[in-house]
Amino acid sequence: MTIQEQLLAEVGGHRGVGAADRLCQACVSVLDVDAAGISLVFDGTNTGTLGASGAPARMYDELQFTFGEGPCLDSVTQRAPVLVVDLTDRADLRWPAYRPAMLAHDIRGVYAMPIVVAGQYIGALDLFNAHPGSLGTDQLAGALVAAQLAELPFLDLMAGDLQAAITDPDSDAWAELNTLSRAEVSQATGMLVAQLEIQPAAALVRLRAHAYTTGRSATDVARDILDRRLHLEAH
Amino acid sequence: MTEIPRETRVLDAVVSLVDSLLDDFDVVDLLTSLTEHCARLLDVASAGLLLANPGRHLHLMAATSEQTRDLEVFQLQADQGPCLDCYATGQPVSVCDVQTETQRWPRFVAAATDAGFASVHAVPMRAAGTVLGALGLFGTRVGVLNDADLCVAQTLAHIACVAILQEHAPTPEIVLPHLQAAQSSRVVVEQAKGFLHERLGVSVEDAFALLRRYARTHDDHLTAVSRRLITEPDARSAILAAMRQMAASPS
Numbered sequence: 019m020t021i022q023e024q025l026l027a028e029v030g031g032h033r034g035v036g037a038a039d040r041l042c043q044a045c046v047s048v049l050d051v052d053a054a055g056i057s058l059v060f061d062g063t064n065t066g067t068l069g070a071s072g073a074p075a076r077m078y079d080e081l082q083f084t085f086g087e088g089p090c091l092d093s094v095t096q097r098a099p100v101l102v103v104d105l106t107d108r109a110d111l112r113w114p115a116y117r118p119a120m121l122a123h124d125i126r127g128v129y130a131m132p133i134v135v136a137g138q139y140i141g142a143l144d145l146f147n148a149h150p151g152s153l154g155t156d157q158l159a160g161a162l163v164a165a166q167l168a169e170l171p172f173l174d175l176m177a178g179d180l181q182a183a184i185t186d187p188d189s190d191a192w193a194e195l196n197t198l199s200r201a202e203v204s205q206a207t208g209m210l211v212a213q214l215e216i217q218p219a220a221a222l223v224r225l226r227a228h229a230y231t232t233g234r235s236a237t238d239v240a241r242d243i244l245d246r247r248l249h250l251e252a253h
Numbered sequence: 254m255t256e257i258p259r260e261t262r263v264l265d266a267v268v269s270l271v272d273s274l275l276d277d278f279d280v281v282d283l284l285t286s287l288t289e290h291c292a293r294l295l296d297v298a299s300a301g302l303l304l305a306n307p308g309r310h311l312h313l314m315a316a317t318s319e320q321t322r323d324l325e326v327f328q329l330q331a332d333q334g335p336c337l338d339c340y341a342t343g344q345p346v347s348v349c350d351v352q353t354e355t356q357r358w359p360r361f362v363a364a365a366t367d368a369g370f371a372s373v374h375a376v377p378m379r380a381a382g383t384v385l386g387a388l389g390l391f392g393t394r395v396g397v398l399n400d401a402d403l404c405v406a407q408t409l410a411h412i413a414c415v416a417i418l419q420e421h422a423p424t425p426e427i428v429l430p431h432l433q434a435a436q437s438s439r440v441v442v443e444q445a446k447g448f449l450h451e452r453l454g455v456s457v458e459d460a461f462a463l464l465r466r467y468a469r470t471h472d473d474h475l476t477a478v479s480r481r482l483i484t485e486p487d488a489r490s491a492i493l494a495a496m497r498q499m500a501a502s503p504s
Contacts, residue, residue, distance in 0.1 A: 097434060097437075098430050098434065099430050101426070132433070134433065134436075134437045134440075136440065136444070137437045137438075137440040137441035137444060137480070137483070138484065139437075152426075155425040155426075158425060158426060158429055159425065159429055162429050162430070162432075162433055165433075166433075199436065199440055201443045204439075204440045204441075204443030204444050204447065205443050205444065205446050205447035205450065205457055206447055207443075207444050207447060208443065208444030208445055208446060208447025208448035208449075208450070208451070208483060209447040209448065209450060209451040210447075211444065211447075211448055211483055212447075212448045212451035212452045213451055215486065217484065218441075218444055218483050218484065244447065244450065244457070
């Protein structure tokens with residue numbers, strides 16, 4: 019099984035916000051790290067911890083919001099992974115408050131992968147290790163796959179009225195993510211940004227919600243928007 | 254024996270150099286092979302590569318032969334010669350017969366003649382608006398570099414720049430995040446096409462052409478323009494106004 023398949027198997031049929039916790043637990047078991055969390059730094063209103071492998075991970079994640087600094091926040095602003103091999107490294111002058119707080123909890127390795135939804139950097143998947151050291155190639159690849167999967171719980175969180183659809187055990191998380199990044203879906207998302215004056219992630223959520231409620235595919239809905247056969251209203 | 258067409262030989266050289274860039278490589282080794290390719294492809298006896306340090310002092314990086322090495326080092330010591338001029342101006346220098354340049358570089362011409370060279374040429378290495386160094390080409394016979402030769406030399410010099418700026422072979426740690434970033438760039442560009450389709454009433458194809466034209470005219474990146482358009486409402490009206498003008502005038 020590929021890492022991607024292993025992660026998906028661990029998340030199972032779980033969808034919605036519950037899937038975020040499962041995804042973090044899957045990171046711990048499949049990627050062999052000590053703890054994992056998913057944080058959101060989207061537009062100020064959705065800031066916080068979306069999922070965690072357990073209570074310690076939730077606390078590690080929340081520390082960055084307490085101090086307003088940390089690798090997860092940096093990975094969103096830098097739009098790139100931030101990989102900290104050892105927090106005890108004195109030459110590294112970043113995060114004067116976050117660093118000692120994490121060390122007090124015996125965490126020395128922190129690895130943050132940005133989560134991207136509709137081209138917007140909206141959060142990060144954070145992996146924590148008690149032992150210092152670099153992530154292996156497979157671990158890094160797996161972490162990036164997990165960060166991509168984290169899009170789904172985010173989209174679910176943004177759309178409160180999708181409970182019926184998102185608990186469908188037959189839904190295929192990976193297939194849906196691939197559909198949502200297709201060119202016509204992105205183009206239609208851009209049209210919705212122009213029409214509704216909203217952010218692209220919110221526009222994608224709107225498009226996806228319409229597809230769910232009408233039982234159509236996201237690409238079909240996107241084509242109708244592009245051809246101006248369908249005009250979505252703001253919520 | 255049938256001669257392999259030069260086009261093929263040039264492409265072979267480019268492919269082999271770029272192949273090395275994508276794998277584990279040593280910068281000095283790669284630049285040395287590059288000077289060797291230059292000498293073979295351009296009908297010159299030898300080639301050498303001078304690179305400036307951050308203090309803008311030139312140093313020899315690689316050369317095909319000791320003779321060239323000596324001559325390059327001599328230019329540095331004598332503070333004159335085609336590579337130095339090329340570096341100072343950022344323009345190619347081509348001298349088909351060194352004997353005509355005794356006024357310009359008296360000491361260099363004497364040394365070149367002693368070493369058996371009759372023609373010298375240099376092309377600049379440039380990146381990010383900065384001249385990084387120069388690639389020197391030395392012929393034992395009198396002769397010009399034609400436009401095609403110059404183009405080959407310049408291409409190889411560009412590859413040298415990439416090698417120097419990259420230096421370390423890409424690792425999975427570098428490659429994997431780039432894939433994620435590339436994907437999100439593509440998504441943002443597609444969104445911008447849809448945005449313009451809606452706001453300007455143009456087709457998505459025309460929207461893409463407008464985005465590229467706007468980015469080129471404003472010396473900006475396609476993805477950066479797209480991202481501003483899509484996520485920064487305050488930036489929109491200025492970009493849209495410029496694009497409306499562009500759409501009205503033929504390219």
